Amino acid sequence: MEVTNKYIAIRSHIDGAPRESDFELKTEALSVSNEPGCNDVVVKTIYVSIDPYQINRMKKFSSSQKTSTFAVAITPGQAIDAFGVGRVVASGHPGFEKDDLVAGLISWGEYSIVRGGNMLNKLDSMGFPLSYHVGILGFSGLTAYGGFFHICNPKKGEKVFVSAASGSVGNLVGQYAKLFGCYVVGCAGSQKKVELLKEKLGFDDAFNYKEETDLKSTLKRYFPEGIDIYFDNVGAEMLEAAVANMNIYGRVAVCGVISEYTDTKKRAAPDMVDVVYKRIKIHGFLAGDLMNLYADFFSTTTDYLRTGKIQVIEDISHGLENVPSAFIGLFCGDNVGKKIVKVTDDYN
Amino acid sequence: MEVTNKYIAIRSHIDGAPRESDFELKTEALSVSNEPGCNDVVVKTIYVSIDPYQINRMKKFSSSQKTSTFAVAITPGQAIDAFGVGRVVASGHPGFEKDDLVAGLISWGEYSIVRGGNMLNKLDSMGFPLSYHVGILGFSGLTAYGGFFHICNPKKGEKVFVSAASGSVGNLVGQYAKLFGCYVVGCAGSQKKVELLKEKLGFDDAFNYKEETDLKSTLKRYFPEGIDIYFDNVGAEMLEAAVANMNIYGRVAVCGVISEYTDTKKRAAPDMVDVVYKRIKIHGFLAGDLMNLYADFFSTTTDYLRTGKIQVIEDISHGLENVPSAFIGLFCGDNVGKKIVKVTDDYN
Numbered sequence: 257m258e259v260t261n262k263y264i265a266i267r268s269h270i271d272g273a274p275r276e277s278d279f280e281l282k283t284e285a286l287s288v289s290n291e292p293g294c295n296d297v298v299v300k301t302i303y304v305s306i307d308p309y310q311i312n313r314m315k316k317f318s319s320s321q322k323t324s325t326f327a328v329a330i331t332p333g334q335a336i337d338a339f340g341v342g343r344v345v346a347s348g349h350p351g352f353e354k355d356d357l358v359a360g361l362i363s364w365g366e367y368s369i370v371r372g373g374n375m376l377n378k379l380d381s382m383g384f385p386l387s388y389h390v391g392i393l394g395f396s397g398l399t400a401y402g403g404f405f406h407i408c409n410p411k412k413g414e415k416v417f418v419s420a421a422s423g424s425v426g427n428l429v430g431q432y433a434k435l436f437g438c439y440v441v442g443c444a445g446s447q448k449k450v451e452l453l454k455e456k457l458g459f460d461d462a463f464n465y466k467e468e469t470d471l472k473s474t475l476k477r478y479f480p481e482g483i484d485i486y487f488d489n490v491g492a493e494m495l496e497a498a499v500a501n502m503n504i505y506g507r508v509a510v511c512g513v514i515s516e517y518t519d520t521k522k523r524a525a526p527d528m529v530d531v532v533y534k535r536i537k538i539h540g541f542l543a544g545d546l547m548n549l550y551a552d553f554f555s556t557t558t559d560y561l562r563t564g565k566i567q568v569i570e571d572i573s574h575g576l577e578n579v580p581s582a583f584i585g586l587f588c589g590d591n592v593g594k595k596i597v598k599v600t601d602d603y604n
Numbered sequence: 605m606e607v608t609n610k611y612i613a614i615r616s617h618i619d620g621a622p623r624e625s626d627f628e629l630k631t632e633a634l635s636v637s638n639e640p641g642c643n644d645v646v647v648k649t650i651y652v653s654i655d656p657y658q659i660n661r662m663k664k665f666s667s668s669q670k671t672s673t674f675a676v677a678i679t680p681g682q683a684i685d686a687f688g689v690g691r692v693v694a695s696g697h698p699g700f701e702k703d704d705l706v707a708g709l710i711s712w713g714e715y716s717i718v719r720g721g722n723m724l725n726k727l728d729s730m731g732f733p734l735s736y737h738v739g740i741l742g743f744s745g746l747t748a749y750g751g752f753f754h755i756c757n758p759k760k761g762e763k764v765f766v767s768a769a770s771g772s773v774g775n776l777v778g779q780y781a782k783l784f785g786c787y788v789v790g791c792a793g794s795q796k797k798v799e800l801l802k803e804k805l806g807f808d809d810a811f812n813y814k815e816e817t818d819l820k821s822t823l824k825r826y827f828p829e830g831i832d833i834y835f836d837n838v839g840a841e842m843l844e845a846a847v848a849n850m851n852i853y854g855r856v857a858v859c860g861v862i863s864e865y866t867d868t869k870k871r872a873a874p875d876m877v878d879v880v881y882k883r884i885k886i887h888g889f890l891a892g893d894l895m896n897l898y899a900d901f902f903s904t905t906t907d908y909l910r911t912g913k914i915q916v917i918e919d920i921s922h923g924l925e926n927v928p929s930a931f932i933g934l935f936c937g938d939n940v941g942k943k944i945v946k947v948t949d950d951y952n
Contacts, residue, residue: 320881529668539883539886
């Protein structure tokens with residue numbers, strides 16, 4: 257069997273903010289074997305996840321590339337693996353059959369050959385839209401859930417600050433924290449996003465960081481009693497300001513530092529005197545390390561979804577050709593909620 | 605009863621590196637009641653501890669002053685409380701009698717009135733020199749022990765880096781880590797200190813940071829397989845270099861950042877991309893929070909002392925008038941091991 261595959265590749269390594277010209281849409285003939293024993297699974301992409309961390313894989317060098325199996329370097333011209341949902345079109349693997357719905361590591365392409373079915377799972381949609389399995393029920397959800405409950409170790413009533421709070425992970429951290437009984441303030445980059453946080457997602461308060469000139473004072477205003485937990489998605493000045501406003505025994509969970517990804521000069525220099533005397537913990541983490549929480553995360557979150565306690569904020573573009581702009585938009589704050597591209601219109 | 609007391613005070617708040625002219629030796633008449641019920645304990649100082657953190661209390665403002673009961677601001681002209689060992693000369697407190705040996709919060713002075721016997725304990729020397737109870741068996745020891753075992757959570761064979769490794773805490777961290785079965789490299793500020801670490805304290809290796817121009821490369825040379833644990837006493841560039849050389853799941857325990865205390869512009873800006881992808885934990889702590897480990901710390905350390913497994917490195921000056929120079933010396937790297945001042949010659 258042979259299919260014509262289209263996929264997105266980078267033309268060369270990207271150091272700095274990504275631009276349209278950094279990407280190309282390529283076409284290849286995929287020769288597909290579905291003979292038993294070949295163990296390959298051919299997946300037709302339905303939805304793919306668009307995540308900021310991919311930029312670290314596109315650089316010529318990033319320390320992330322050496323330290324995580326999720327962040328190995330991407331080769332120019334080659335397909336870019338990414339989390340997504342699709343349908344099996346051919347399989348030589350005993351665990352998968354044609355037409356199975358699957359979720360896992362596929363690619364920014366119409367088709368993916370998943371060797372040995374590696375990092376691929378059969379998917380029971382459980383009645384939820386398939387896109388949910390890319391975002392809220394996928395790694396974004398696990399990052400938010402595990403990061404908040406396991407890394408931050410919250411207590412009811414604690415004061416929680418979330419940056420990039422309308423993003424894929426931040427919006428869920430805020431919602432989990434509210435449902436748990438914390439006081440939650442988020443920041444985002446537009447008035448529209450701020451309204452979403454306060455009016456739809458139930459944040460106690462929110463602000464537009466672009467309208468603030470002194471983030472330390474801003475946080476002091478929003479947290480007169482100090483911050484107990486800071487869920488950091490951005491790094492740099494925001495992390496410094498949060499540490500300056502933390503209470504003793506404060507915890508900082510860092511799952512990404514988007515503001516530092518495209519600007520190597522941008523760094524967080526939190527006051528270590530604060531870190532010592534306030535006994536602050538700053539803890540970097542990746543969702544891949546929290547798989548032991550997956551069952552708990554999944555059952556809690558599907559319950560919240562069924563009872564309408566949690567809102568799903570998705571930002572879906574259509575068509576493979578829009579993957580680059582969707583990705584570029586992440587670094588300009590274009591997305592509201594989980595950024596996903598729907599690659600085929602064959603499925604709803 | 606009235607005694608003439610001499611004590612060290614600051615003339616005014618100190619912002620920057622301390623100098624002799626910042627201090628004065630004052631004399632006061634102490635009126636001492638030892639009537640039962642007054643609850644005061646008058647202690648004649650034998651040894652006092654000289655610790656870098658005091659500089660944060662001497663500043664006009666330091667965030668430390670608000671966040672720790674150990675770091676409240678010092679008032680110019682007033683006595684400066686400090687950990688030490690002494691002997692009771694008068695007591696109205698039922699828990700203390702004249703001539704009791706005590707350890708606890710006394711002052712940089714010949715005599716201290718300890719109201720209500722607060723933060724004072726009767727001391728059984730257990731046959732050890734009294735100075736040991738100021739350093740290795742006091743807060744320096746507990747900081748090293750609790751910081752290493754509790755905050756760093758070490759595994760045998762892990763690679764440990766200690767900065768200010770010939771200092772009061774660092775030298776003990778290195779020795780505990782070696783006794784536990786780790787590979788330990790320390791850094792210090794002179795060749796003499798480096799030799800001490802390697803030849804007397806059993807460090808696997810050590811280097812003089814003042815002879816290095818690129819700390820990242822230096823640490824790569826000493827840790828070709830990466831650092832698992834960094835016990836940070838200095839902050840700034842050393843913390844950045846350590847984070848750059850850490851392995852995944854690395855831990856940084858920060859009990860002080862002496863290089864940042866006297867220079868507000870000096871900051872550590874560790875690469876947060878490393879912190880995230882290597883899932884690094886940076887954890888500030890104070891020994892005061894580790895009192896639950898005290899019994900364990902004390903029995904382990906006294907065993908090590910009795911069996912000669914641990915070396916005691918003390919740097920003792922004599923005479924109250926030498927407290928300022930002893931303190932100033934901490935910030936120039938003058939001390940080797942625990943800095944203590946012996947205030948009276950009445951006791952051995």
